[in-house]
Amino acid sequence: MKIICIGRNYAEHAKELNNPVPAKPVVFMKPPSALLVNEKPFYYPDFTKDLHHELEVVLKICKNGKAVQPEFASGYYDEIALGIDFTARDLQDELKKKGHPWEIAKGFDNSAVVGKFVPLDKVQKDGNIEFFLKKNGEKVQHGHTRDMIFTFDQLIVYVSQYFKLLQGDLIFTGTPAGVGPVQIGDLLEGYVVTGEGKEEQLLGCEVK
Numbered sequence: 422m423k424i425i426c427i428g429r430n431y432a433e434h435a436k437e438l439n440n441p442v443p444a445k446p447v448v449f450m451k452p453p454s455a456l457l458v459n460e461k462p463f464y465y466p467d468f469t470k471d472l473h474h475e476l477e478v479v480l481k482i483c484k485n486g487k488a489v490q491p492e493f494a495s496g497y498y499d500e501i502a503l504g505i506d507f508t509a510r511d512l513q514d515e516l517k518k519k520g521h522p523w524e525i526a527k528g529f530d531n532s533a534v535v536g537k538f539v540p541l542d543k544v545q546k547d548g549n550i551e552f553f554l555k556k557n558g559e560k561v562q563h564g565h566t567r568d569m570i571f572t573f574d575q576l577i578v579y580v581s582q583y584f585k586l587l588q589g590d591l592i593f594t595g596t597p598a599g600v601g602p603v604q605i606g607d608l609l610e611g612y613v614v615t616g617e618g619k620e621e622q623l624l625g626c627e628v629k
Contacts, residue, residue, distance in 0.1 A: 423590045424451040424533050425580055426477075426506060430569050430595025446571050446579050449524070451506075455533040456591075462629045463531055465605050469509035474603050475596035476554040476562045476611055479504040479535055480573060482590040489581040494574035497586060499541050503552060503611035503624040504593055505534040508600075535591065536611055536624025544613045544621075551614040554599075556607055564597030571595075603628050 428447035429440050457463060465472060480498040489497060506527065513526035544550050554562040566572075571579070576592060603609065611624030 422453055422456075423584065423587065424453065424455060424593070425584065425590065426451060426527070426533075426593040427571070427576060427595045430571055431564065431597045432568070432570060433598035442570065446576060448580060448583075449527060451528040451533045451593075454530050455528050457531040457534045457626070458536075460536075460625045461531075462627045463507065463534060464629050465603075466509070466529060468529075469511055469526075471509065471511040472603050473508045473510045473600050474554065474556070474562070474609055475506040475508055475600045476552065476564070477504050477506055477593045477596050478502075478550055478552060478564075478566055480576075480592040480594060481538055482586045482588055482592070485585065485587050486577075486581055487585040489577050489586070491574060491578050494577040497577050497581075498573065498592075500538040501541055501544065501550065501613075502538045503536045503613065504591075505554075505609060505611070505624070505626060506593055506596060507532040507534065507603075510602075533591075533593070534609075534624065534626050539613070539621075539623065542616070544615055546616045553612050555610045555612070556601075556603065558608075561601055562597055562599035564599075566594070568597065569595060605629060 479502045509526040516523040549567040607628045609626045
């Protein structure tokens with residue numbers, strides 16, 4: 422199982438971190454040990470003092486594929502979840518300044534929180550998924566997948582050129598603007614808006 426992540430896939434998020442808007446998807450990976458599921462608590466690591474939440478729509482790959490062509494891309498996923506890409510922002514900034522890879526700032530243990538999966542057609546309306554994150558009951562991130570620079574299908578096509586997609590692989594599709602710090606004691610809750618316009622919680626994570 423691979424955890425494939427896409428960076429800077431919402432223009433406003435790229436701008437808030439003073440990053441250029443990419444011409445091609447920015448791809449990085451998290452190891453399987455990064456996965457945190459079943460609403461287990463997240464324990465604040467001792468190697469960072471600036472841990473950030475990044476809420477994302479997560480695709481689950483439903484069949485194997487290599488070099489997928491655009492007309493077939495939509496057949497490689499049929500469920501989504503919400504996930505949090507926890508990021509040690511201080512480590513990431515330090516490594517970026519040196520021109521070094523920043524896996525330790527993104528791929529550390531339990532840094533990929535994933536909530537429950539639901540059928541895509543339950544939450545997608547007119548090709549768009551609306552989702553948001555609450556921190557201690559206050560909405561801090563709010564996104565629409567229609568605002569992604571690269572669509573789900575485009576990501577499938579691009580990623581599968583380099584990595585064979587296997588059933589069960591996860592793709593974190595990028596975070597909208599509004600990322601920010603978390604502290605011990607924070608409660609993070611991720612919601613989607615269903616096709617009927619109802620808010621449904623898919624993710625919960627307490628920081629300890």
